[in-house]
Amino acid sequence: MKKRFRAVIAAGPMGPGTRLAVILYIVVLVLIPLAAIVEKGLTGGVDGIWRAISTPMASKALFLTLWTAALMAVINAVMGTATAWVLVRHPFPGSRFLATIVDLPFAIPTLVAGIMLVTLFGPQTALGAWFGRHGLQIVFANPGIVLALLFITMPLVVRAVEPVLMELDPAEEEASFTLGAGSWTTFFRVVLPPILPAIASGTIQCFARAVAEFGSVVVVSGNIPFRTLTAPVYIFSEVEGDRPAVAAAVSIVLLLIAIGLLFSTRWLQGFVRRERV
Amino acid sequence: MRRNVPVPATLGAWLALILLPALLPVGVAHAQGATERTLTLGVYTTPREAYANGIIPAFQEFWKAQRGQDVRFETSYMGSGAQSRAIVGGFEADIAALSLEPDVTRIQEAGLIKHDWKATPHGGMISQSIVVIGVRPGNPKGIRDWDDLCRPGVQVLTPNVRTSGGAMWNIAAIFGAALRGQTSAAPGDTAAAVTLLSKILAHVTVMDKGARESMLTFERGIGDAIITYENEIMTAKLAGQPYDYVIPKSTLLIVNPAAVVDTYAEKHGSADVAKAFVEFLVTPEAQRAFATQGYRPVEKTVGAEVAAQFPPVPDLFTLADLGDWPKIIKKVFDEGGVYDRALNAAQGTK
Numbered sequence: 152m153k154k155r156f157r158a159v160i161a162a163g164p165m166g167p168g169t170r171l172a173v174i175l176y177i178v179v180l181v182l183i184p185l186a187a188i189v190e191k192g193l194t195g196g197v198d199g200i201w202r203a204i205s206t207p208m209a210s211k212a213l214f215l216t217l218w219t220a221a222l223m224a225v226i227n228a229v230m231g232t233a234t235a236w237v238l239v240r241h242p243f244p245g246s247r248f249l250a251t252i253v254d255l256p257f258a259i260p261t262l263v264a265g266i267m268l269v270t271l272f273g274p275q276t277a278l279g280a281w282f283g284r285h286g287l288q289i290v291f292a293n294p295g296i297v298l299a300l301l302f303i304t305m306p307l308v309v310r311a312v313e314p315v316l317m318e319l320d321p322a323e324e325e326a327s328f329t330l331g332a333g334s335w336t337t338f339f340r341v342v343l344p345p346i347l348p349a350i351a352s353g354t355i356q357c358f359a360r361a362v363a364e365f366g367s368v369v370v371v372s373g374n375i376p377f378r379t380l381t382a383p384v385y386i387f388s389e390v391e392g393d394r395p396a397v398a399a400a401v402s403i404v405l406l407l408i409a410i411g412l413l414f415s416t417r418w419l420q421g422f423v424r425r426e427r428v
Numbered sequence: 429m430r431r432n433v434p435v436p437a438t439l440g441a442w443l444a445l446i447l448l449p450a451l452l453p454v455g456v457a458h459a460q461g462a463t464e465r466t467l468t469l470g471v472y473t474t475p476r477e478a479y480a481n482g483i484i485p486a487f488q489e490f491w492k493a494q495r496g497q498d499v500r501f502e503t504s505y506m507g508s509g510a511q512s513r514a515i516v517g518g519f520e521a522d523i524a525a526l527s528l529e530p531d532v533t534r535i536q537e538a539g540l541i542k543h544d545w546k547a548t549p550h551g552g553m554i555s556q557s558i559v560v561i562g563v564r565p566g567n568p569k570g571i572r573d574w575d576d577l578c579r580p581g582v583q584v585l586t587p588n589v590r591t592s593g594g595a596m597w598n599i600a601a602i603f604g605a606a607l608r609g610q611t612s613a614a615p616g617d618t619a620a621a622v623t624l625l626s627k628i629l630a631h632v633t634v635m636d637k638g639a640r641e642s643m644l645t646f647e648r649g650i651g652d653a654i655i656t657y658e659n660e661i662m663t664a665k666l667a668g669q670p671y672d673y674v675i676p677k678s679t680l681l682i683v684n685p686a687a688v689v690d691t692y693a694e695k696h697g698s699a700d701v702a703k704a705f706v707e708f709l710v711t712p713e714a715q716r717a718f719a720t721q722g723y724r725p726v727e728k729t730v731g732a733e734v735a736a737q738f739p740p741v742p743d744l745f746t747l748a749d750l751g752d753w754p755k756i757i758k759k760v761f762d763e764g765g766v767y768d769r770a771l772n773a774a775q776g777t778k
Contacts, residue, residue: 207772208771269648270648273648273649273650274649274650275648275649275650276649291633291634291650369637373633373634373635374588374634374635374636375632375633375634375635376635376771376775377771377774377775378775380635387591388588388590388591389590391507391509391510391513391588391590391591391637392509392589392590392591393509393513
């Protein structure tokens with residue numbers, strides 16, 4: 152009986168051939184290109200990487216990328232959770248339509264997202280001029296970068312939190328109310344703890360995605376070195392400027408950040424799964 | 429005991445699925461009619477209209493009359509540096525027509541151009557222009573010369589020098605004008621020239637990837653002045669965009685090269701038609717097409733014909749006045765060069 156079962160598995164799509172093909176696929180598609188970048192970046196040794204990222208232009212670019220991504224991630228954590236909360240717990244007429252809209256930023260090329268923002272908030276548009284009169288420049292300045300990053304990562308927190316929220320039993324919240332807790336207390340004591348790992352995981356994915364964002368940022372930021380030049384755009388211009396080693400060195404730093412974050416996401420997702428069991 | 433599993437079948441199917449799309453184009457790539465020839469052009473962004481609307485149709489007629497063959501063109505337009513790197517990286521263009529000489533030199537150094545491409549009556553160059561300042565209609569900010577770009581409240585556009593050949597011409601023009609004593613900087617004073625450059629850079633609000641993107645940003649209403657080629661302004665005006673431009677008292681003559689990429693042309697069996705095309709670029713017919721799009725002709729008779737179209741420049745200098753490209757790149761654009769220093773200083777002034 153057991154034997155026959157195994158034979159069925161082995162001959163079907165779950166056979167060892169498939170496993171080998173998948174391993175090969177990941178190696179060819181992800182690991183080999185990564186190794187090539189790391190090799191290029193290490194041509195000048197670890198010293199070379201340090202020299203490349205400690206130039207004022209590179210370090211300013213890295214700093215700008217990190218802080219705009221961090222600010223965006225915090226905003227997304229709060230607003231994404233709120234969005235998921237409303238969509239799951241307080242549906243209203245049209246909320247299903249809105250839930251679909253949430254995914255839209257993933258379907259739009261990021262370059263187009265950037266152009267949309269410039270068209271809407273450019274200094275010559277009505278909206279952009281209004282902000283300008285109030286001393287706030289949106290595009291070709293740092294707020295534009297944060298706005299672009301918010302747009303392109305919007306679905307991530309919502310989609311991470313939504314399924315966990317759906318599994319929570321509303322009875323627990325009702326019990327909390329019945330026992331006299333206010334809505335804020337209920338949220339922080341009853342709802343938040345189980346969804347926290349999902350929020351963190353979604354937020355980290357936002358951050359990792361934002362640190363690497365090029366298409367929309369290159370359009371909205373203005374790309375002025377020291378002021379509005381982000382690390383991915385800096386990498387691009389170094390490649391174009393025939394300094395592939397510098398570009399690869401800065402890429403390695405972004406890569407390390409992304410890898411660290413992705414592993415912590417895995418860890419958090421494992422945590423979520425254990426919590427749910 | 430475990431039964432024998434047809435592993436290779438599963439794996440083979442996977443691999444076939446992955447590899448098949450990669451193999452497909454090989455079969456069709458070289459199917460070619462006997463009377464039709466194909467030329468692949470690798471061109472930088474700005475002369476698109478001159479090629480597409482003027483030169484390519486004219487050459488197709490010319491070649492048909494000469495040899496009775498149709499020529500099909502496959503043309504790629506990209507930033508000059510990117511185009512040059514693409515050709516070195518394996519984009520098999522028969523002809524490279526780029527913004528500046530170092531981008532052709534790169535292809536030559538990769539061993540893909542084997543002939544002395546500068547051995548033509550015009551030194552391998554096919555078109556000329558000058559660096560100018562584009563302004564809003566009526567020039568509301570009263571911009572007349574380089575120094576006006578660092579007046580308070582003036583926003584300037586110029587592309588990124590790492591990605592744009594055009595931006596390198598722009599910076600070289602300002603630097604040269606300053607060294608020649610035609611600006612507020614003392615003649616021959618490199619430090620003063622760097623200061624002027626840094627003051628202008630402090631007013632730059634957007635650095636786009638290329639000259640054409642920079643124009644599009646300006647047309648979107650951003651900036652009071654754009655440092656660009658004269659031909660870019662003319663092309664935009666032909667397309668109905670409202671531009672005015674001022675020619676600084678002292679500015680740089682831009683010369684654009686074109687050359688047959690021998691390795692690829694030989695491989696495609698198109699060396700003869702490629703060579704004929706590059707030679708065609710300096711015929712009066714092609715030069716008139718360039719002039720229509722705002723390029724100053726390299727060919728003298730057409731130059732005289734269209735002289736009225738192009739205002740004279742009080743102090744026009746060439747690259748030779750600044751040295752040559754390798755020297756300028758080392759002095760101005762390499763790490764720690766004039767441009768880097770100006771950019772660093774610009775950060776302090778803003």
